[in-house]
Amino acid sequence: MKLLEEKILSEGKVLPGSIIKVDGFLNHRVDTKFLNLVADQFKKYFDVGNITAVLTAEASGIPVATICAHNYGVPLIFAKKAKSDNIENGLYKSEVFSYTYRKTVTLILSKEWLGPNDRVLIIDDFMANGNAVHGLLDIVNQAGASLEGIGIVIEKGFQGGGDKFREMKGVKYRALAVIDSIDGQKMTFRKFDE
Amino acid sequence: MKLLEEKILSEGKVLPGSIIKVDGFLNHRVDTKFLNLVADQFKKYFDVGNITAVLTAEASGIPVATICAHNYGVPLIFAKKAKSDNIENGLYKSEVFSYTYRKTVTLILSKEWLGPNDRVLIIDDFMANGNAVHGLLDIVNQAGASLEGIGIVIEKGFQGGGDKFREMKGVKYRALAVIDSIDGQKMTFRKFDE
Numbered sequence: 001m002k003l004l005e006e007k008i009l010s011e012g013k014v015l016p017g018s019i020i021k022v023d024g025f026l027n028h029r030v031d032t033k034f035l036n037l038v039a040d041q042f043k044k045y046f047d048v049g050n051i052t053a054v055l056t057a058e059a060s061g062i063p064v065a066t067i068c069a070h071n072y073g074v075p076l077i078f079a080k081k082a083k084s085d086n087i088e089n090g091l092y093k094s095e096v097f098s099y100t101y102r103k104t105v106t107l108i109l110s111k112e113w114l115g116p117n118d119r120v121l122i123i124d125d126f127m128a129n130g131n132a133v134h135g136l137l138d139i140v141n142q143a144g145a146s147l148e149g150i151g152i153v154i155e156k157g158f159q160g161g162g163d164k165f166r167e168m169k170g171v172k173y174r175a176l177a178v179i180d181s182i183d184g185q186k187m188t189f190r191k192f193d194e
Numbered sequence: 195m196k197l198l199e200e201k202i203l204s205e206g207k208v209l210p211g212s213i214i215k216v217d218g219f220l221n222h223r224v225d226t227k228f229l230n231l232v233a234d235q236f237k238k239y240f241d242v243g244n245i246t247a248v249l250t251a252e253a254s255g256i257p258v259a260t261i262c263a264h265n266y267g268v269p270l271i272f273a274k275k276a277k278s279d280n281i282e283n284g285l286y287k288s289e290v291f292s293y294t295y296r297k298t299v300t301l302i303l304s305k306e307w308l309g310p311n312d313r314v315l316i317i318d319d320f321m322a323n324g325n326a327v328h329g330l331l332d333i334v335n336q337a338g339a340s341l342e343g344i345g346i347v348i349e350k351g352f353q354g355g356g357d358k359f360r361e362m363k364g365v366k367y368r369a370l371a372v373i374d375s376i377d378g379q380k381m382t383f384r385k386f387d388e
Contacts, residue, residue: 029247029307030270032263053223059253063270066260069226076224076257113223 001041001176005189007034008154008177014185018156020126026153027060027125035067038176042151045174046121048072051148055079055120055140057107057132064153065123077113077120079139082106092142096135107135109143116144127152127175130161149173157190158182195235195370199383201228202348202371208379212350214320220347221254221319229261232370236345239368240315242266245342249273249314249334251301251326258347259317271307271314273333276300286336290329301329303337310338321346321369324355331365343367351384352376 012022025031042048051072056065057079069076082093082105090111097104114120122136133150140147149172155162157180165173178190207215219225236242245266250259251273263270276287276299284305291298308314316330327344334341343366349356351374359367372384 023304024307028272028274028304030260030263030272032260032270033267036264059256059272059274062253062256063260063272066224066226066257067264069224070230070261070264073227076226078222078224078253078257080222080253110217110222113218 001038003034003037004041004153004177008179008187012187014182014187018158018182020154020156020179020182020187022154027063030063032063032067035064036071038064038153039068039071041176042068042121042123042174043072046149046151046172048074048121048148050119051121052118053077053114053120055114055122055136056124057081057136060126061124061132064125068121068123068151072121077109079107079109079136082108092139094135094138094142096131098131107132107139109139111143114139114143114145118143118145119148120145121148122150123152124150125153127155127161127165128159130164133161133165147171152176154179195232197228197231198235198347198371202373202381206381208376208381212352212376214348214350214373214376214381216348221257224257226257226261229258230265232258232347233262233265235370236262236315236317236368237266240343240345240366242268242315242342244313245315246312247271247308247314249308249316249330250318251275251330254320255318255326258319262315262317262345266315271303273301273303273330276302286333288329288332288336290325292325301326301333303333305337308333308337308339312337312339313342314339315342316344317346318344319347321349321355322353324358327355327359341365346370348373 054069055077092109094107152175155175155178157178180190181188248263249271286303288301346369349369349372351372374384375382
């Protein structure tokens with residue numbers, strides 16, 4: 001997505017540890033108008049008329065996934081990081097290692113909110129090594145739900161997570177911008193057909 | 195908001211510790227269509243044409259605040275709970291005690307994203323004792339920004355947080371449903387003019 005690449009180049013910064021900071025439009029101060037364009041772009045790749053929910057993980061994926069769900073007219077479901085005792089009944093659980101926080105967290109989702117009749121689109125803001133999305137996929141499988149696809153706003157291609165999903169049979173995976181290398185503040189994007 | 199009260203009564207549950215569980219439409223599985231009506235209702239109380247951002251706190255306030263920001267055509271800003279080392283530069287910080295998690299957390303917001311020229315509407319899903327919103331108000335003051343008001347979806351009136359804001363001079367505070375007492379599974383709502 002050309003406009004997204006331009007926005008990453010003009011507003012993004014590279015921090016030590018190959019961390020790409022785009023929190024001025026994606027995940028701290030959130031440009032809701034721009035995220036409409038992101039939602040429109042995902043619509044080109046996924047059959048959003050045929051999904052029952054958008055699924056993401058707490059916390060930074062929630063804004064973009066909320067706008068996608070809102071614009072597609074379906075509920076947003078977000079997996080929580082285990083810590084609250086507010087969730088009764090059965091839970092789907094998946095342990096994932098968080099790259100950002102450098103520790104293992106357990107994603108949880110109440111069994112009440114996802115089941116075999118659901119068809120979900122997973123949306124997240126970032127793909128690094130793919131652990132969070134693997135956890136979400138694990139939860140979709142536990143629920144017996146079906147997957148429409150996985151849509152990522154920014155993929156850090158050099159960390160390999162996205163390519164693992166591209167190789168998975170029967171999984172539609174699209175990232176709107178793939179950063180294949182970082183050299184100082186210089187980012188190089190992977191070229192592909194939109 | 196009559197429709198909200200009906201939804202709380204028909205879909206909500208009371209858990210031990212006076213916890214009101216409405217995670218089927220507000221903060222786990224999120225009913226994006228219903229939240230449009232919530233955003234419309236806040237519009238009756240606040241001059242949303244005159245704000246520069248909607249502000250909330252991670253994580254459960256993000257869906258409703260995102261839909262409000264989206265529908266009002268302004269950015270969403272969410273304060274994070276301190277834990278990531280992804281945030282460089284200066285930060286606004288406010289320590290708050292979380293009722294849900296029974297511990298003190300530090301809300302942080304990068305100084306880049308809020309300043310004296312901003313006029314913000316604070317939106318959150320729940321008001322219990324009001325600590326999280328006090329933290330957000332503290333951050334608004336640190337930034338020198340001005341406050342349009344505070345909009346809460348569900349207030350637990352018996353915990354007193356909302357009344358503290360109602361008594362504050364110069365602060366517009368509105369909750370769309372105020373639960374004044376809980377007896378078993380029976381909830382009693384405060385009556386007020388819409």
